[in-house]
Amino acid sequence: MSTHYHALGLMSGTSLDGIDAALIRTDGIRIFNTGTALTVPYTPLLRQKLRALMHGEGDALTIEHELTRAHADIVYQMLERASCKAADIDVIGFHGQTIIHRPEEGLSWQLGNGGLLAARTGINVVCDFRRRDMALGGQGAPLVPVYHAALAEAFSRPIAMVNIGGVSNVTWIGEDTTKDILAFDTGPGNALLDDWVYKHTGCHYDEGGALAASGTVDECCLAEWLAHAFFTAIPPKSLDRHSFSSASIAHLSAADGAATLAAFTVESLLKAAEFFPAPVKEWLIAGGGRHNHFIMERLAKRLPVPVSSIDTKDHDGDALEAQAFAFLAVRSLLGLPLSYPSTTGVTLPVTGGAFYRA
Secondary structure, eight states: OOOOEEEEEEEEOTTOOEEEEEEEEEOSSSEEEEEEEEEEEOOHHHHHHHHHHTTTOSOHHHHHHHHHHHHHHHHHHHHHHTTOOGGGOOEEEEEEEEEEEEGGGTEEEEEOOHHHHHHHHTSOEEEOOSHHHHHTTOOOOOOTHHHHHHHHTTSOSSEEEEEESSEEEEEEEOSSTTTSEEEEEEEEOSHHHHHHHHHHHSOSSOGGGHHHHTSOOOHHHHHHHHTSGGGGSOSSOOOOTTSSOSGGGTTSOHHHHHHHHHHHHHHHHHHHGGGOSSOOSOEEEESGGGGOHHHHHHHHHHOSSOEEEGGGGTOOTTTHHHHHHHHHHHHHHTTOOSBOHHHHOOSSOBOOOEEEOO
16 A cells, blocks of 8 residues: 655745745655645745845855745645645645756756754755756756656646746646656746846746737747747756746837747747647646746647646646656655656656655
């Protein structure tokens, strides 16, 4: 009889919007249920410090301590909201905040102190999920595909499951969810768009895609971006938050720039479909980008099959990545693979993660 684990996942995306937390019950293979979920935005000061650190500015150790304490506070809130105690949680999957991701150099840095989090919460922690994959030749990302595959058991396949976070990634899943899987980053998600909107309006994101919808796509700039060698590179492949720049659209208005960047996210996904082993029956979208109506409507117009928010399948699209790292933490405890040659390019299926006992 399999053991069921009650796991809590913590995810901080490259969009720098805040911390997602989610509870699941799993045996590391199946998801028996998904429970309480919570999203807490970063304070403006912490967001500013993290953004500066991405550009090599600031005291990394002090910022890491502050970030970890913020995650611990979320754990306390989750326990209260779920009416449970620390002793009821078997493990925390702690992704941390990605500061650098340069897979071509074998480098990826997720800020976060797993030992401190375990000590402050009284719950065992698994973190540092990417390092072993990269040591064995993998890209270290994306890591969510094994969770996508577990969810896809309930869906008609082949299917494409997408997360539009700071960077977008896709998982193609065929009939056999343990073997027929291909995953890779597709291009920018929300990060460039969020930065553009903040610079031009002071808002942290384009709510509902309203600014993009009021603008006009600059097709020349879009074509220039899409000519980048990344889009013809054979997957698996991954990106850093800063792999692309909005410098070439500096002359555009706020609305036209937002429209062009949002269109870039969409067209990147269409290019990704060229690598699928077989056409999909449906695209399911998770992550903050699914709230952008401009992106979702353009995707629906440009793709020949249905495009739906994952929420239509009774899954919380804001919690999916946090749930995934809860799932990965359990798989790490059990020594099960977190990544495969077809998801990160690693040389063989590999487990990973660093364990900290409370």
